[in-house]
Amino acid sequence: MKIKLQLKRTPDSAPEYYYTNLFVITEWERLERRNIQQLSTTPLYSDYCCWMHTLLKLKGEQVGDNWREWVAKNPDIEIMPVLDETDPNPTDAAPTAAN
Numbered sequence: 001m002k003i004k005l006q007l008k009r010t011p012d013s014a015p016e017y018y019y020t021n022l023f024v025i026t027e028w029e030r031l032e033r034r035n036i037q038q039l040s041t042t043p044l045y046s047d048y049c050c051w052m053h054t055l056l057k058l059k060g061e062q063v064g065d066n067w068r069e070w071v072a073k074n075p076d077i078e079i080m081p082v083l084d085e086t087d088p089n090p091t092d093a094a095p096t097a098a099n
Contacts, residue, residue, distance in 0.1 A: 001025055001036065003043075004082040005052055011076065018055045027054050031067070048079045 003020045028050050029035055053067035063070045071077070 003051070005048060005055070006078075006080045006082050007052055008078040009074070009076075011078075017082065018052065020051050020055065023058070024051050024054045043081070045079075048081065052079045 001020065001022075005018050005020065007016045007018065008014075009016075025036060028047065032047075032050060034047075049071050050067045053063055053070050056063045064073075
């Protein structure tokens with residue numbers, strides 16, 4: 001499961017984009033004692049924060065071990081999911097190798 005997240009470190013900063021991966025989701029399940037089926041409804045903002053903290057930690061940033069403390073130290077960050085912009089009903093027929 002990959003979810004695209006947008007991070008703005010300050011209100012004036014350029015957005016950064018990250019994708020969750022299997023490790024991020026399983027780490028979230030372990031830390032929050034939740035499971036992926038609970039995301040069938042809208043994820044909570046705390047889910048986005050936990051995922052982003054884990055992504056930045058994997059990237060090598062010094063964010064500490066606790067995502068809640070990281071958010072408390074950075075209250076002006078913005079983390080938002082990026083909706084899929086793929087057209088679910090494309091109208092242009094694309095040729096394939098078979099035709």
